[in-house]
Amino acid sequence: MTEVGPAAEMPADGAEIHVVDLKKYFDLRRGFLKSFRGEPVRVRAVDGISFDIRQGEILSLVGESGCGKTTTGRLLTRLEEPTGGHIMFGGVDIASLEGHALFEFRRNVQMIFQDPYESLNPRYTVFRAVSEPLIIHRIATSLEERTEVVIRALEDAGLRPAQDMLDRFPHELSGGQRQRVAIARAIVLNPKVIVADEPVSMLDVSIRAGVMNLMLDLREKYRIPYVFITHDIAVARYMADRIAVMYLGRIVETGPMDEVIAHATHPYTRALLASVPVPDPEHTYAQVPIFGELPSPINVPSGCRFRTRCVYAQEICTTTVPPNIEVKPGHFAECHFAVDIFEGRMAPREAVSEAALESMSAGPPSVEP
Amino acid sequence: MPLLAVRNLKTYFRVRAGWVKAVDGVNLNLDEGETIGLVGESGCGKTTLAYSITQLLPSNAHVFGGQIIFDMEGHATPYRPAYWNMAEARAAPDLQKAKAELETVQSAPETKEATPRLEELRRKVDALENPLSETYRTYLAPEIQALERTVRDLTMKFETGDKASRRALAEAKNRLAAATQNGDLVDITRRPDGRLREYHPKLNAVRWKQISIVFQGAMNALNPVYTVGRQIIETIRTHEDVGPEAARTRVEELYRLVGIPADRIDNFPHEYSGGMKQRAMIAMALALSPRLVIADEPTTALDVITASKIMDEILRIQKDLHMALIIISHDVSVVAKVADRIAVMYAGKIVEEGPSAKIFSRTIHPYTEGLLSAFPSVVGERRRLVSIPGNPPSLLSPPNACRFHPRCQYAKDICSTVDPPEVTPEPGHRGLCHFVDEFYARGGLFRG
Numbered sequence: 001m002t003e004v005g006p007a008a009e010m011p012a013d014g015a016e017i018h019v020v021d022l023k024k025y026f027d028l029r030r031g032f033l034k035s036f037r038g039e040p041v042r043v044r045a046v047d048g049i050s051f052d053i054r055q056g057e058i059l060s061l062v063g064e065s066g067c068g069k070t071t072t073g074r075l076l077t078r079l080e081e082p083t084g085g086h087i088m089f090g091g092v093d094i095a096s097l098e099g100h101a102l103f104e105f106r107r108n109v110q111m112i113f114q115d116p117y118e119s120l121n122p123r124y125t126v127f128r129a130v131s132e133p134l135i136i137h138r139i140a141t142s143l144e145e146r147t148e149v150v151i152r153a154l155e156d157a158g159l160r161p162a163q164d165m166l167d168r169f170p171h172e173l174s175g176g177q178r179q180r181v182a183i184a185r186a187i188v189l190n191p192k193v194i195v196a197d198e199p200v201s202m203l204d205v206s207i208r209a210g211v212m213n214l215m216l217d218l219r220e221k222y223r224i225p226y227v228f229i230t231h232d233i234a235v236a237r238y239m240a241d242r243i244a245v246m247y248l249g250r251i252v253e254t255g256p257m258d259e260v261i262a263h264a265t266h267p268y269t270r271a272l273l274a275s276v277p278v279p280d281p282e283h284t285y286a287q288v289p290i291f292g293e294l295p296s297p298i299n300v301p302s303g304c305r306f307r308t309r310c311v312y313a314q315e316i317c318t319t320t321v322p323p324n325i326e327v328k329p330g331h332f333a334e335c336h337f338a339v340d341i342f343e344g345r346m347a348p349r350e351a352v353s354e355a356a357l358e359s360m361s362a363g364p365p366s367v368e369p
Numbered sequence: 370m371p372l373l374a375v376r377n378l379k380t381y382f383r384v385r386a387g388w389v390k391a392v393d394g395v396n397l398n399l400d401e402g403e404t405i406g407l408v409g410e411s412g413c414g415k416t417t418l419a420y421s422i423t424q425l426l427p428s429n430a431h432v433f434g435g436q437i438i439f440d441m442e443g444h445a446t447p448y449r450p451a452y453w454n455m456a457e458a459r460a461a462p463d464l465q466k467a468k469a470e471l472e473t474v475q476s477a478p479e480t481k482e483a484t485p486r487l488e489e490l491r492r493k494v495d496a497l498e499n500p501l502s503e504t505y506r507t508y509l510a511p512e513i514q515a516l517e518r519t520v521r522d523l524t525m526k527f528e529t530g531d532k533a534s535r536r537a538l539a540e541a542k543n544r545l546a547a548a549t550q551n552g553d554l555v556d557i558t559r560r561p562d563g564r565l566r567e568y569h570p571k572l573n574a575v576r577w578k579q580i581s582i583v584f585q586g587a588m589n590a591l592n593p594v595y596t597v598g599r600q601i602i603e604t605i606r607t608h609e610d611v612g613p614e615a616a617r618t619r620v621e622e623l624y625r626l627v628g629i630p631a632d633r634i635d636n637f638p639h640e641y642s643g644g645m646k647q648r649a650m651i652a653m654a655l656a657l658s659p660r661l662v663i664a665d666e667p668t669t670a671l672d673v674i675t676a677s678k679i680m681d682e683i684l685r686i687q688k689d690l691h692m693a694l695i696i697i698s699h700d701v702s703v704v705a706k707v708a709d710r711i712a713v714m715y716a717g718k719i720v721e722e723g724p725s726a727k728i729f730s731r732t733i734h735p736y737t738e739g740l741l742s743a744f745p746s747v748v749g750e751r752r753r754l755v756s757i758p759g760n761p762p763s764l765l766s767p768p769n770a771c772r773f774h775p776r777c778q779y780a781k782d783i784c785s786t787v788d789p790p791e792v793t794p795e796p797g798h799r800g801l802c803h804f805v806d807e808f809y810a811r812g813g814l815f816r817g
Contacts, residue, residue, distance in 0.1 A: 064672035174760045204410040205699060209743040210756030231672065234702075238745035238754065261747060275677035277702035279744045281725035285706065288677055293642055 015052040016193055016225050017076065022049050022085035024071050028298070043297045045071040047249035048085065053193060056223040058216075060240030060257070062233050062272070066297060067246040069229045073197045076227060077111045078102075089193075107137050110186040114198040116178035120170040127166040130154065130185045137189060149188060156221070157184035158214050176207035180214065187218060195227045200235060212239060233276050237261055245269045248297055248305045255331030265333040265342045267310045289348060304336070311348040312337055371398040371440070372693050373422070373580075373661055374449075377499040378435035378555075380414075380421045381563075389764045391417040393717035394435070394499060396791075401660065404687065404694040406708030406725070408701055408740065410761050414717040415697045416585065419663045422695075423582050424558060424565050424572060431563030434499025437554045439575060439661070444539075448547035456500070456508040464497040501559070502550035509548050516545040578608050581654040583664040585697075587646040591638040597649045598634030605656050623652040626686060644675035651683060661693045668703065680707060701744050705729065710797075713737045716762050716772040723798030731813035733792075733800035735777045738814035771802065779804060 024046040046068040053059050061069040074080045076087060078094050086093045089105065097105050113119040120129055130150045140146045147166075154162035157180040170178055179199060186194055196215070200208045216239065219226060228239050236243055237257055244254040245268065253266035264270045271290035278285075289311045295301055301308050307317035316336050325338040333342070340346040380392040391414040399405055407415050420426050422437055440446050471490040474483055496504055506513065523538040550556055554575065558566040566572075584590040592600055601623065602616045611619070621631045627648040638646060647667065654662050664683060668676035684707055687694045698704050704711055705725060712722040713736065721734035732738050739757035759776040762768055768775050774784035783803055792805035800808075808814050 064674065176760065204761065205701075205743050206410060206739055206757035207760070208756070209754035212745075212754060213756065232745075233673070234745040234747045237747055238751065258751075271674055273747060275674045276747050277677065277680075277700065277706045278746050278748050279702040279705050279729075279741060280746070280748075281705045281708075281729055283706070283748065285677075288674060290674055293644060293675070294672075 015054050017053040018088040019052070020050050020086045020088070022046055022075060022087060023083045024075055024080060025083045041298055044249050044300060045297065046075065049251045051244055051251060051254060053225050053227060056219065056225055057242060058219060058226045058228050058240040060228045060230060060236035060243045061246055062230060062236045062243055063246035064231060064294065066294065068249040069246050070197055073111070073195045073227060073229050076195050077109050078105065107189050108192040110189065110191040110194050112182050112186050112194060112196040112199045115202050116175060116182050119182055120178055122170050125166065126168050126181050129181060130188055133185060133189050139189070153184040153188040156187060156218060157181070158210070159184065175203050176211060179203060179211050183214065191224065193225050193227065197229045198231070201230065201232065215239065233272055245272065248295070248300055250305060250334060252306065253333045259328065259331050263342060265327050265338050266335050267312050267341070268306050312341065312346055372401045373399040374438040375422065376436045376438070378421060378437060379433040379499055380417050380426065381431050381433055383429045383431060387765050390717050390767060391764055392421060395719055397712060397719065399661070399693050399695065401693055402691045403710070404696065404708045406704030406711045407695060407697045407714060408699065408704050408711060409714035410699055412761055412764065413714045415714050416665055419582060419665050419695065419697055423576060423580055423663065424554060426565055428564065432555050432559055432565060433563050434495065434501060435555065436502055436550065438552045439554055439580065440552055441575065441579065444543040445546035445551055448544050452509060452548045453505065456505045459508045460497050460500070464494065467493045467497065502553045502556035505550050513545070513548050516541060516548055520545055577604065577659065578657045579659050580661045580663070581657070581659040583650050583654045583662065583667050585666040586670055587650040588643060588670065590650055591646060593638050596635050596637055597641065601653045601656055604653055608657055619656065623655060626655065627652045627682060643671055644679060647671060647679055655686065658690065659692065663695045663697070665697045666699070667696070669698070701740055702746070713740065716767050717764055718772060718801060720773065720802070721800045727798050729815060731809065732815040733794060733798070733805045733808045733813065734802050735779050735814065736773050741815045
């Protein structure tokens with residue numbers, strides 16, 4: 001990928017993490033004989049993305065399953081080694097970190113996982129789960145100090161009275177409480193960045209709003225930037241200041257949240273927004289402007305990877321990789337016609353007719369990683 | 370007149386710790402061609418209600434009361450309410466007596482002899498409050514006998530050439546059907562202990578042919594070792610006497626209807642994408658042109674774009690084929706998009722039900738308000754979401770009286786002591802709360 005948006009070339013002021021042309025390919029295992037000939041089959045989960053995470057902001061990575069958003073989160077926390085590109089944190093590429101520096105990095109970047117039923121050890125009490133990071137990092141060495149720090153973290157996470165929580169096991173907690181414990185464990189080390197991978201998608205509706213509000217309040221209090229990974233654009237809108245929409249391993253559109261919602265430019269973002277159900281029975285829905293199904297990430301289309309489903313696609317989209325165009329300060333879209341679409345001068349290639357949809361859906365099924 | 374009437378249904382699960390009251394006195398009516406959305410959080414009993422209707426309950430489920438009347442012929446319907454009222458009026462004194470006795474036994478000091486009597490009385494009160502079809506029949510015995518006699522006489526007359534008695538005969542037959550609670554699925558398959566039989570020829574005539582279901586999680590609902598086409602063909606041939614060729618032609622038609630290319634019939638489930646599996650499940654549900662389809666979280670596991678397309682497809686087919694549809698979802702916005710009416714479930718009960726627009730514009734139950742206030746949206750202002758304090762209750766020991774009172778911001782003393790009444794402030798819009806009228810007069814609770 002040669003096209004790198006201006007945002008990636010110059011680290012913006014106060015960028016906490018600066019990602020440049022990040023790539024992660026997974027080799028697929030094939031048959032014994034096949035493995036001797038030809039290229040290995042690769043899934044290009046993340047294929048050259050660049051973005052910044054700025055101080056105190058919440059950046060949301062949004063996309064459908066298989067678009068590479070979780071892989072991006074795992075790369076940011078160095079749970080995966082990148083195939084290419086750089087993740088700059090505090091002026092160094094995190095891929096080069098070793099020994100004590102890596103240890104420090106792990107303290108500074110914390111992750112909250114999707115499923116609080118699996119991310120907490122069932123045999124650890126709440127106190128042990130939250131105090132373990134402190135022991136590992138030799139913070140608050142006496143038991144009294146540790147208890148105090150843990151209680152503060154639990155109270156920050158909305159678990160009050162925290163004293164009563166300390167000796168409980170995960171099975172004694174509800175889903176929402178477990179996720180709050182996971183949040184407490186993430187904030188107890190005062191990290192510089194938190195990566196949250198679908199932190200609310202396993203929670204019940206009535207609980208979910210509370211956990212989202214908690215994360216927003218913590219951001220207000222400690223100015224910790226979050227990377228908020230979600231498939232739900234409505235949740236992303238509620239949480240984030242900026243959004244990055246991912247499609248098949250690329251960030252196709254990025255910008256301030258309200259701007260992107262109001263003036264979605266990339267055809268994929270537009271389709272995504274049109275398909276979100278709205279909690280209002282009076283809302284009128286437009287036809288979702290998209291064809292077919294997600295192509296396999298093994299055989300990514302040439303040129304623009306969205307072209308097979310795009311209602312605006314033309315000749316050039318098959319041959320040339322689209323540039324990342326800044327349609328408004330800070331609002332980028334990776335599309336040849338970004339400006340035309342942004343200014344409303346572009347008509348869809350053809351009406352999204354049922355016949356067209358049917359002929360397109362004959363393509364290969366998507367592969368779920 | 371409703372196609373499906375669920376009346377006072379009680380489905381409990383036997384577990385080691387006691388009874389899980391998953392569905393506890395649910396009423397629901399559904400007309401032909403209508404779409405109703407059933408919303409609620411996980412564990413509120415939505416799926417149990419669906420499985421009770423289709424009678425696909427696990428073996429530890431017991432139906433303790435109520436009826437599920439699926440009107441196959443439709444003739445008995447107009448006479449049903451009259452017989453229900455008649456039976457309930459007759460049962461009222463017995464109920465009162467049983468209740469009074471229960472109270473005296475309860476307040477008396479505990480003795481060994483009193484315990485079984487107490488149990489018996491409790492069961493009696495319960496049976497009278499949530500009558501099964503057999504309870505109705507005991508109170509309607511004289512009418513049933515008389516109607517049977519009339520039908521017999523009229524049949525004889527008709528057969529001996531009196532063509533004029535035809536109309537009277539048809540009416541008498543319909544009255545008899547209504548009085549004997551004909552069409553109650555629970556009545557057909559219920560065993561004495563409350564469990565439901567897995568198979569009954571009468572039930573088989575209804576299941577899948579008249580009522581079908583799109584299961585939650587299509588990825589797990591298809592058998593991985595058979596091709597998808599074979600599974601749908603098997604469904605068709607189990608219920609209808611058609612040859613393999615004809616069944617295959619039907620599958621091709623169904624595939625066209627749900628938007629899968631016909632050359633994918635002989636693929637295995639793993640060769641389908643998630644969306645295609647869901648479409649195949651819908652095709653299977655439609656295979657026998659049922660009059661009622663229950664879709665249990667049909668799009669929950671799918672990506673938004675696929676989900677919205679499939680939901681549109683379901684609605685289009687539903688309109689074309691004029692089916693009744695129950696959409697079950699935890700997502701208020703999905704239900705708001707598709708349903709004519711919405712029923713909100715909480716802890717085994719329907720707490721509010723009404724036309725979709727009314728549920729939003731004039732919310733009369735605090736739980737509905739909480740649910741609506743907790744949902745983010747991509748349109749409109751970005752407002753602060755409000756979560757409902759606390760957690761959904763365990764259905765093993767739900768809170769006394771109103772089940773929502775521990776989490777309710779409007780709760781007063783009465784809410785923890787007296788069962789909330791079902792109030793209908795406007796036609797077709799009901800709420801299960803002591804303060805429905807007050808909330809309605811205020812113009813509804815939810816301010817979106």
